[in-house]
Amino acid sequence: xxxxxxxxxxxxxxxxxxxxxxxxxxxxxxxxxxxxxxxxxxxxxxxxxxxxxxxxxxxxxxxxxxxxxxxxxxxxxxxxxxxxxxxxxxxxxxxxxxxxxxxxxxxxxxxxxxxxxxxxxxxxxxxxxxxxxxxxxxxxxxxxxxxxxxxxxxxxxxxxxxxxxxxxxxxxxxxxxxxxxxxxxxxxxxxxxxxxxxxxxxxxxxxxxxxxxxxxxxxxxxxxxxxxxxxxxxxxxxxxxxxxxxxxxxxxxxxxxxxxxxxxxxxxxxxxxxxxxxxxxxxxxxxxxxxxxxxxxxxx
Amino acid sequence: xxxxxxxxxxxxxxxxxxxxxxxxxxxxxxxxxxxxxxxxxxxxxxxxxxxxxxxxxxxxxxxxxxxxxxxxxxxxxxxxxxxxxxxxxxxxxxxxxxxxxxxxxxxxxxxxxxxxxxxxxxxxxxxxxxxxxxxxxxxxxxxxxxxxxxxxxxxxxxxxxxxxxxxxxxxxxxxxxxxxxxxxxxxxxxxxxxxxxxxxxxxxxxxxxxxxxxxxxxxxxxxxxxxxxxxxxxxxxxxxxxxxxxxxxxxxxxxxxxxxxxxxxxxxxxxxxxxxxxxxxxxxxxxxxxxxxxxxxxxxxxxxxxxxxxxxxxxxxxxxxxxxxxxxxxxxxxxxxxxxxxxxxxxxxxxxxxxxxxxxxxxxxxxxxxxxxxxxxxxx
Numbered sequence: 001x002x003x004x005x006x007x008x009x010x011x012x013x014x015x016x017x018x019x020x021x022x023x024x025x026x027x028x029x030x031x032x033x034x035x036x037x038x039x040x041x042x043x044x045x046x047x048x049x050x051x052x053x054x055x056x057x058x059x060x061x062x063x064x065x066x067x068x069x070x071x072x073x074x075x076x077x078x079x080x081x082x083x084x085x086x087x088x089x090x091x092x093x094x095x096x097x098x099x100x101x102x103x104x105x106x107x108x109x110x111x112x113x114x115x116x117x118x119x120x121x122x123x124x125x126x127x128x129x130x131x132x133x134x135x136x137x138x139x140x141x142x143x144x145x146x147x148x149x150x151x152x153x154x155x156x157x158x159x160x161x162x163x164x165x166x167x168x169x170x171x172x173x174x175x176x177x178x179x180x181x182x183x184x185x186x187x188x189x190x191x192x193x194x195x196x197x198x199x200x201x202x203x204x205x206x207x208x209x210x211x212x213x214x215x216x217x218x219x220x221x222x223x224x225x226x227x228x229x230x231x232x233x234x235x236x237x238x239x240x241x242x243x244x245x246x247x248x249x250x251x252x253x254x255x256x257x258x259x260x261x262x263x264x265x266x267x268x269x270x271x272x273x274x275x276x277x278x279x280x281x282x283x284x285x286x287x288x289x290x291x292x293x294x295x296x297x298x299x300x
Numbered sequence: 301x302x303x304x305x306x307x308x309x310x311x312x313x314x315x316x317x318x319x320x321x322x323x324x325x326x327x328x329x330x331x332x333x334x335x336x337x338x339x340x341x342x343x344x345x346x347x348x349x350x351x352x353x354x355x356x357x358x359x360x361x362x363x364x365x366x367x368x369x370x371x372x373x374x375x376x377x378x379x380x381x382x383x384x385x386x387x388x389x390x391x392x393x394x395x396x397x398x399x400x401x402x403x404x405x406x407x408x409x410x411x412x413x414x415x416x417x418x419x420x421x422x423x424x425x426x427x428x429x430x431x432x433x434x435x436x437x438x439x440x441x442x443x444x445x446x447x448x449x450x451x452x453x454x455x456x457x458x459x460x461x462x463x464x465x466x467x468x469x470x471x472x473x474x475x476x477x478x479x480x481x482x483x484x485x486x487x488x489x490x491x492x493x494x495x496x497x498x499x500x501x502x503x504x505x506x507x508x509x510x511x512x513x514x515x516x517x518x519x520x521x522x523x524x525x526x527x528x529x530x531x532x533x534x535x536x537x538x539x540x541x542x543x544x545x546x547x548x549x550x551x552x553x554x555x556x557x558x559x560x561x562x563x564x565x566x567x568x569x570x571x572x573x574x575x576x577x578x579x580x581x582x583x584x585x586x587x588x589x590x591x592x593x594x595x596x597x598x599x600x601x602x603x604x605x606x607x608x609x610x611x612x613x614x615x616x617x618x619x620x621x622x623x624x625x626x627x628x629x630x631x632x633x634x635x636x637x638x639x640x641x642x643x644x645x646x647x648x649x650x651x652x653x654x655x656x657x658x659x660x661x662x663x664x665x666x667x668x669x670x671x672x673x674x675x676x677x678x679x680x
Contacts, residue, residue, distance in 0.1 A: 003520045010512040051374055123340040123380055127565050134544045142519070146544045219509035221565070222333075225510075243609060264513035269503050270475065 002142040007265045008258060013149045013218070015257015016156035020211035021234035022241065023163060024204025030180040030244040031200045033099060037106040038086060040231015041113035042079055042205045046212025047222040048117065050075040051126055057073055060129020068131040068217070072155070076209045083205025084198050092194065110231075117224030124224040128216030152214045157259065160250050163203065167246055177198055182194035229273070236280045242293025251291060330373040331366075331627055333358075333617065336414050338406035340505065341381025342533045345559040346406035346606045350428050351376050351527045353600055353610025354403060357618070367621045371652050374614075375399065379410060383432050386410035390417040390425075399423065400627040407531070407620045408432035408479035415442045422629040424636055426617060428609035429555065429578070432482040436655040440627065443636050443655040445613045446578055446646070448552075449479070450655070453486025455576045455661050456552050457529060461494055463675075464550065466524035470500035472514055472538065474530040477506055483529035483554050499523050504534065523659045525549050531556040532573030536565025543569045550574060558605040563669055578605040580673035581648040590643040612644035616623050672679055 021043050028036045054060050055075045059067040090109050094102045138145045166175040175196045179234050187193045206252040215230075216222055233256060241252025256276060283290060311324060337347030351374075358372045360582070366372055377389035386405050393399045394417060402418050402425035405411045411430035416427035418441045427435060427444040431452055436442050460466040466640050469491055473484035488498055500521035504512040518526060526542070528535055528551050535557055542551065553575035562570060581592050581602045589610065595603040603611075616639055621627065624635035642649040647659040665674040 002372075002544075003516060006516045007513060010516060014510055014512070100420065125342060126343050130567070134540070136546070142546075144546055148544065215509070219537060221509050221533060261357075261513040263519050269508070269514060273505075 003265075005022075005143045005157055007261050009143065009145060009149065010265075011258030013124045013152050013257070014261055015254035016153055017105075017211045017215055017253075018098060018230065018234045018237045018256050019250045019253025020156055020207045020214070021230060022158065022237040022253040023160070023246065024208050025235055025238040026241070026243055026249040027176075027200050027204050029238070030246075031176060031183070031197050032091070032102070034091065034102050035106065035235065036201075036204075037103070037235075038090075038109035038113060038229070039204065039208060040229075040234070041110050041117070042086075042227070043084060043208040043212045043215075043230060044117060044222070044224060044227035045082055045113065046075050046079045046205075046209030047128070047216045047226065048121055048126075048210070048224075049078040049214075050213045050216055051128055051222060053078075053130065054129045059131060063133040065120055065132070068213075071131065072210060072213050075213050076206045076216055079209035079212075083201040086205075087198055087201040095194075114225055114228070121224050123224065125221050127208075128220035128222055128296030130220070131217060148218050151216050155210065155214060159218060162206065164246065166203070172196070172199055202262040205298030232274050236276045238290075240290055242285055242290025245290065245292040248290055248292030268297075301326075330371045330375045331368065331621070332375060332397055332399050333614075334390075334397055334399035334404075335376040336379060336386055336389045336402060337376050338381040338407065339376065339378040340412070341379075343381045343531050343559075343602070345406055345532070345561050346429065347378070347381075347404075348504055349374075349604050349606035350404065350406055351557070351611070352595070353603065353607035353612075354427075354614040355522055356595060356598055357611045357614035359540045361615070361618045367618050368625065368627070372614075372618065381407070381410075383409045383413050384409075386413040387417060392412035392420070392422060394421045400629075401425065401617055401632060403428065403617065404501075405430060405506055406609075407477065408435055408482070409477050411435045411442075411444075412478060415439055418442055422633075423629030424617075424629060424633045426613050426636065428578065428613040429606055430479070431555065432478045433654075433656075434462055434478060434482070438443070439655065441633050441653060445609055445616055445644070445649060445657050446555075447659050448477075448656050448662060449464075449482045449488045452539060452554050452576050452661060453483050453488075453529075453665070454490040456529075456574075457487050457490035457496070457556065457625065458577070459574065459576070459663055459675075459677070460491075460525050460527070460552060466496070466549075468497050468499045468521070468523045470502070470518045470523035470526045471498060472500075472502045472504065472511070472526060472530075474506050474534065475503040476519055477530070479554075479556060480529045484527070487527050487529065504530070504538075506531070506534065508534060509679065512543050512545065515542050515547060517546055523549060525552055527552045529554045529556065532559040532562040533565065536562060536570065539566045539569040539573070555605055558664075558671075560601070560604060563666070563671075566666075571669075573666050574663055574674060575666075576661050576663050576677070578661070579608045580604075580664060581608075581671070582673050584664075587643065588645050597679050608645045612642075612646050612649065615644065616642055616649065620665055642680070 001238045050071045054071050136144050137147050173193045179196045237252035237256040238249045241248025263275050305649040362371045379389045385391035408430040411427045424441045431449045433448045474480035499520045551573045555577040557575040558577045620635035624631045639651040645672045649657045661677045663674045664671045
């Protein structure tokens with residue numbers, strides 16, 4: 001029992017990383033009907049920029065919470081700009097060009113960032129500076145939670161809460177929902193569609209950057225190809241929750257993390273990567289709209 | 301995906317091919333030797349260290365007039381720590397540079413990938429540090445300068461039983477690496493044979509960063525020690541996460557830990573852990589002391605086991621070349637196979653009928669942020 005609780009805790013922490021990345025997929029899909037396959041690379045750039053910012057500030061020798069917040073904010077800002085740039089350069093020129101062209105462009109951007117990453121950062125793995133010194137904050141029997149796990153969880157939940165607030169309670173959020181619902185009608189009502197789409201990319205990229213920093217904190221090995229697998233997994237998480245649905249991406253991410261951890265802990269890690277794609281196939285076969293997606297009627 | 305890199309590599313290959321022609325690699329004034337090495341990627345220190353050791357050996361040999369009246373020349377091809385790339389790297393060295401011998405790889409999976417190329421070309425290959433038995437099995441031209449895993453696995457199993465009095469053991473191995481799979485297997489066998497118990501047997505994949513699920517399962521089994529026969533990158537992360545989960549029993553490993561990166565990644569988390577390897581830099585053997593001193597003067601820092609093995613490997617080749625009196629594959633192969641009591645920095649090397657080196661192992665302990673000699677284990 002204690003073991004199961006510990007595994008659930010491990011799973012939720014791991015899953016919150018997937019959830020943060022999955023949100024970017026789902027929001028972009030919501031407004032553009034585009035699977036932004038370059039999103040995993042934005043997460044990689046997030047971790048990398050965190051690494052360089054920490055080094056430039058001379059952090060990592062002495063753990064500091066303030067330093068962590070600084071690195072987090074800086075990296076989120078960098079990725080926000082990156083996200084807007086990707087949208088402006090790679091996707092906006094293809095607006096109205098059907099759905100296949102932007103999809104292929106997305107794969108191209110992903111490959112470009114992976115290879116540019118190898119050129120700029122080098123192919124060697126880097127090790128994220130220890131911005132927190134690991135210590136237990138809570139223990140009941142054998143179930144222990146460390147400050148690192150707690151930081152990952154709390155930061156992820158705060159960011160998801162902030163996102164929910166932006167989407168539901170602000171003018172920008174309302175505009176975003178309007179564009180997602182019906183872009184041409186929203187444009188006719190005076191919603192600046194291009195700016196909303198750009199803002200959506202910024203939001204998604206900021207969350208991916210946070211995921212990159214949190215992974216650097218709890219699993220401190222980063223390299224230019226690190227975005228590949230988590231990017232695909234987060235995509236599965238978004239589909240699992242119902243692509244286009246913000247709460248769906250959160251729940252899908254957490255659920256995928258828990259499933260992976262339980263499979264690894266109780267069966268074998270051999271199945272860890274396979275399970276995500278089995279879920280993808282099953283969901284697409286039996287419930288293509290995912291857990292939270294509303295059944296869509298085809299517009300004729 | 302690797303388009304840009306491919307282009308860069310292609311450019312470099314063309315450039316070096318041009319140099320190769322003008323420099324006269326075939327029948328010129330130098331004997332060209334190839335090194336398949338992981339110069340970048342997850343196990344980059346293996347390739348870099350081995351390369352430094354080899355270059356130092358070759359420099360010394362050339363300073364003394366080279367072999368067969370010619371200078372030795374080392375061409376290194378990076379495989380980025382990727383199994384499939386090791387084969388490509390070997391092909392490039394054999395076809396483009398027409399090397400007379402291949403040195404490398406350190407990782408067993410990559411030596412297994414490169415070996416068949418050496419066989420086909422009938423060019424001898426000497427691996428400095430691949431310890432999986434399969435690397436040389438059934439091969440005519442593949443040799444190694446190190447001991448093999450049935451021995452290394454038994455060393456650590458006996459060490460756990462005798463020195464740590466550990467009866468209940470857990471294993472966490474990398475099932476994508478032949479090295480790790482093999483070492484885990486021989487460790488398991490020896491523990492069972494000696495009456496110990498394997499209470500948890502978990503696995504991971506090279507490149508993984510999250511090990512908390514496996515470690516939680518291992519923790520629940522309450523072992524006396526945990527055997528992690530993987531490479532240093534994952535080991536560092538595993539050690540950190542094990543400490544976070546409150547695991548206090550020692551982790552044990554093999555020569556895959558032998559890299560300064562273990563200390564850099566693991567930090568204080570790897571303190572008090574033990575691993576078996578090929579040599580100890582703090583040994584009192586004058587030969588080792590001399591090697592460590594000269595290595596430090598040339599490159600700075602302390603040479604790890606892969607550097608020492610790289611150094612020995614290049615010298616074994618030079619010795620065999622002199623005895624063979626020729627660079628022809630079959631003759632060179634026979635000369636390498638006949639290596640007897642060669643005095644290396646990693647011990648006295650005799651190549652046996654299975655093309656393996658019979659040598660002692662050492663167990664190192666990680667203490668005060670350093671690898672320290674703990675004890676010697678004889679091959680007998």
